[in-house]
Amino acid sequence: MIYPGTQANDFSASPVPYTKVCVIGAGAWGTALASVARRAGRETALWGRDQATVEAINTRRENPKYLPGIGLPHGICATTDMAEALDGADAVLLVTPSRTLRDICVQMQPHLGKNVPIALCAKGIEAGSGYLLSEVAAQILDGHQIGALSGPTFATETAMGHLTAATVAFQFSYSDRLDTASSPATRLALSLGSEFFRPYITDDLVGVEVSGAIKNVIAIACGMITGAGYAENTRAALIVRGMDEMKTLADVLGGRRETVTGLAGAGDLILTCSSQTSRNMSLGVQLGKGIARENCFEGRPVVVEGEVNSISVMDLARRMNIKLPICESVFRILHQGADVRETFADVWSQPIEGERRGLAISIDHPVAIAAEAIQ
Ligand SMILES: NC(=O)C1=CN([C@@H]2O[C@H](COP(=O)(O)OP(=O)(O)OC[C@H]3O[C@@H](n4cnc5c(N)ncnc54)[C@H](OP(=O)(O)O)[C@@H]3O)[C@@H](O)[C@H]2O)C=CC1
Numbered sequence: 282m283i284y285p286g287t288q289a290n291d292f293s294a295s296p297v298p299y300t301k302v303c304v305i306g307a308g309a310w311g312t313a314l315a316s317v318a319r320r321a322g323r324e325t326a327l328w329g330r331d332q333a334t335v336e337a338i339n340t341r342r343e344n345p346k347y348l349p350g351i352g353l354p355h356g357i358c359a360t361t362d363m364a365e366a367l368d369g370a371d372a373v374l375l376v377t378p379s380r381t382l383r384d385i386c387v388q389m390q391p392h393l394g395k396n397v398p399i400a401l402c403a404k405g406i407e408a409g410s411g412y413l414l415s416e417v418a419a420q421i422l423d424g425h426q427i428g429a430l431s432g433p434t435f436a437t438e439t440a441m442g443h444l445t446a447a448t449v450a451f452q453f454s455y456s457d458r459l460d461t462a463s464s465p466a467t468r469l470a471l472s473l474g475s476e477f478f479r480p481y482i483t484d485d486l487v488g489v490e491v492s493g494a495i496k497n498v499i500a501i502a503c504g505m506i507t508g509a510g511y512a513e514n515t516r517a518a519l520i521v522r523g524m525d526e527m528k529t530l531a532d533v534l535g536g537r538r539e540t541v542t543g544l545a546g547a548g549d550l551i552l553t554c555s556s557q558t559s560r561n562m563s564l565g566v567q568l569g570k571g572i573a574r575e576n577c578f579e580g581r582p583v584v585v586e587g588e589v590n591s592i593s594v595m596d597l598a599r600r601m602n603i604k605l606p607i608c609e610s611v612f613r614i615l616h617q618g619a620d621v622r623e624t625f626a627d628v629w630s631q632p633i634e635g636e637r638r639g640l641a642i643s644i645d646h647p648v649a650i651a652a653e654a655i656q
């Protein structure tokens with residue numbers, strides 16, 4: 282039955298998969314996504330700046346630097362030549378860390394085919410400007426549709442072929458079935474989907490990007506309280522209140538709260554706030570135990586997006602005049618030398634408020650009332 286105001290799927294307007302997917306960035310996630318594209322049957326190019334890594338991928342089907350010991354599928358063409366990688370590509374996945382995005386877009390721009398869509402796979406907000414990554418890319422790559430791919434996706438697991446789901450977000454209209462079929466979200470989902478990888482689609486790019494940027498900061502917070510000896514109840518509370526911070530930022534930037542409850546928000550929080558495979562959670566645990574930053578990860582440089590993004594998220598929150606207490610705590614501990622236990626105790630004793638923000642409830646916390654009564 283078709284209900285009034287709804288439309289049946291129009292299978293006559295079938296989406297067409299892309300022919301050649303180019304992945305920019307041969308780190309852990311870029312290499313895993315190249316495997317996803319290849320396993321889905323796409324012609325797949327992988328651009329990396331490190332000659333030794335590129336050679337190892339082409340000759341040994343392994344990325345020894347970022348995914349040691351994990352076999353890659355046949356047929357990924359890795360190269361250090363940006364022009365060669367992008368030649369003939371009709372879809373691009375951009376997978377270098379968020380701080381490199383502006384530079385990489387500038388490098389890509391002369392070699393991109395007309396109208397080729399770009400899905401951003403890094404998680405973050407630009408430092409200094411407070412722009413979403415899609416805003417940065419749109420400033421440089423005029424004429425290209427910009428979207429995102431995000432979700433609960435540890436690169437090692439995806440590369441090994443463990444079942445993984447993610448969200449592909451490009452702006453389009455759900456109400457127009459032709460638009461839906463031709464949207465890059467639909468076409469990219471079709472291009473990457475396989476028995477190992479299940480993409481979902483959405484038009485809420487802002488909700489997906491905000492979720493990805495904040496979840497890394499919340500994962501650091503969960504690591505910090507775990508390392509400092511708090512229990513599971515506390516971590517669960519932080520995950521859910523962290524999700525509220527995502528909803529609040531998504532709301533003011535024009536995203537949808539419901540997106541935050543999906544794979545890119547709740548899904549990624551559940552994954553990265555529960556496992557020390559997450560670099561963000563792992564950094565938090567080490568800091569919570571009192572290990573100095575320079576000694577975390579045994580001194581190896583490791584991309585921890587939440588570390589720098591705690592600064593950009595707070596800059597954006599101040600500009601939008603909203604409060605994000607957990608993100609602010611992480612910022613104060615990481616960048617202002619605040620103490621882990623004192624900072625989270627402070628969050629815990631804030632005035633009691635409605636679980637959904639905006640409700641007109643604000644009463645002193647019982648801890649504060651009890652302290653006053655004793656005096
Ligand atoms: N790893 C994961 O499980 C997931 C990661 N992500 C996101 O993907 C993004 C990339 O992370 P990930 O792949 O894990 O990072 P890695 O640390 O594994 O790899 C980073 C890659 O970026 C390259 N790189 C660094 N700086 C530059 C630069 N200035 N110009 C060009 N290339 C550069 C590195 O090259 P080189 O080796 O030469 O330094 C390396 O290939 C992050 O935003 C992360 O949050 C998202 C989902 C899952």
Ligand SMILES: O=C(CO)COP(=O)(O)O
Nearest residue numbers: 432433434435559560561
């Ligand atoms: O984003 C990720 C999984 O979805 C990877 O998380 P980390 O960067 O914390 O390792």
